[in-house]
Amino acid sequence: MNAQSKSFSRRGALRLAGIAGLTATAAAALAACGGESAPATAPNTSGPKTPAKELRALCWEGYTDASFAKGFTEQYGTEIKSTFIGSNDELVAQLTGGAGQFDIISPSVDTTQSLIEAGLVQPLETAWIPNLHNTYDMFRTNKAVQGQGGTYGVPMCWGFVPVIYDRKKVNGTVDSWSVLWDKQHAGQITVWDDITTIYNTALLLGITDVYKMSKDQLGQVREKLMEQKPLLTKYWATAGELTNLFRSGEVVVGDSFGGFTLPQLRANGMDAVEVIPKEGATAWVDFWMVPAQSNNLYTAALWMDYIQRPEVQAQVNKFTGYAPTNVKTAGLVSPDVVKQYSLDDAKNFDRLLFWQKVENRQAYLDLLVGVKAS
């Protein structure tokens, strides 16, 4: 999933590098090949219909882990070679620079649409991915992976951004983002050093279209974040850091992106819970997509179908800690996982706003950097 930091850290530098890379490589690519062909409007099924020897992935670490990927290699004889990324910007930069060198990529839901519009990915032949029938509709029909050519992505895993808190230290019912502004917990609150923190603040302010905020609305968010700043222990950057902050008792309430933070805290005896606030929560999902130049659409489809199998989704959850995308997987994972992701109560999903491409993303990012620096 996406976790771009907005600080002037190595991450920030990489994000800039991603943009720089995109510009530079796009120019180079243009110079190299002159006439660009128009993006495909239908799946190109002309490639080989037998499993390729090798499938080259550009993805998040853990998304092709041997614990679940070896079954694929055993069945089809296809070796998966993965190159890891640390952010979506890196993925875009790598993709524009190395067109044709990857068969599958795993962008987050706020990046997929740009890739489709830029013609960097190709439409999928869904007939080759029968397990898609059991995929939650919210992924299958997500606008972020739909385009002129049909469906462009199959989900890998997902999660939402809930409030997480220690029930022993935070009294009463927690059902609102306002808990992150509660003076009672001053000095014991942490929020994500990510664009998501802006979304969460907007939700609290009652702004409905958090991905298309006006300048005025962003100003309100800024004010609210400034009000929160003195109450924070710190802005967390990685899931590992978040877990450590709770474990050491430095924080009692914050937000997370799902994953292993909650199970690890509970395994260590902490009475931690995650809740979707009444104002709603944002959610992320990472998709598998096929770069436009790849010749291995068929093998990529085999992989996507394999990943959508209910039992494989359970294995993915076991390794990554993220939520399964297949309806039937709910019956195969532990009750804790079902509870964490509200898999038994699908109406909660209606309160989730899946990340989208943000047109004035830079203004959002500048806002957060500004709040942190002031």
Place this chain on the structure above:
Amino acid sequence: MTRRGGTSTTLVGLLAVLVYAFLYFPMIVVAIFAFATNTTQTLPIEGFTFRWFLDAIGDDVLVTAFRNSVLVALAAVTLSTVLGVPAAILVDRYRFPGKVLFQKFILLPLVLPGVVTGVAFQSFFLLIGLPRSLGLVALAHGTALTSTVLTTVYARLLRSDPAMEEASMDLGMNRLQTFWHVTLPGIRTSVIAAALLTFTLSFDEIPVTIFITGDGGNTLPMVLWSTLRRESRPEYVAFTVVVLLVGVLVVTLASKVLDDRPPVPIAEAGG
């Protein structure tokens, strides 16, 4: 020794301890957690175990990445030494048209941020149609780090006497023999120092690597970087400690081989 001297010595000693503590304390903390049974890196320590080290050594992703990093670093050292040492001799001993320009250009990678170098390499390899791979990473590291070798070796050459080489040739040796028997022994320690420095720089490099690797060629820093996002795993902490120990060992060995004169930066030495 006067009383005053004694006080200042104590003060300097104390300051040194503080500086070293500041530098090494984070590493010591990491080392302690590598042996702790805790699954997260938080106090209190619940107990001690070697389990994480066994897990780390059994982790294919980590071990492969470590191997990749070592291979890239070795190739980069070889390439940068083969290019950098002759370049240093060229700059020090010969005059040629465009020398000043050559000196400035070859030092560019030292000045430029890694991401710029990375993007430049990516565009270049794309233009000439080379597929991204670990081999390209080695090539890029080797080329960019040539400047490091050049600076280090050049600093030493400045202090060696060209008359020795003239004498060697007066006595009937050809240029190659002179290089092998006279020049190289004179700069030997600086070449070793440059090689070690190059190895370290290549080993933990991220920005250039990210832009040109592919084909499953993940280096160790890339794996650590992309995993941290998700969780901080104890076996990764343990693996870091192993790498740290190897690093300390190499540096200790190297300092035995090398003399203690500090290298002169090229800018200061003038060119």
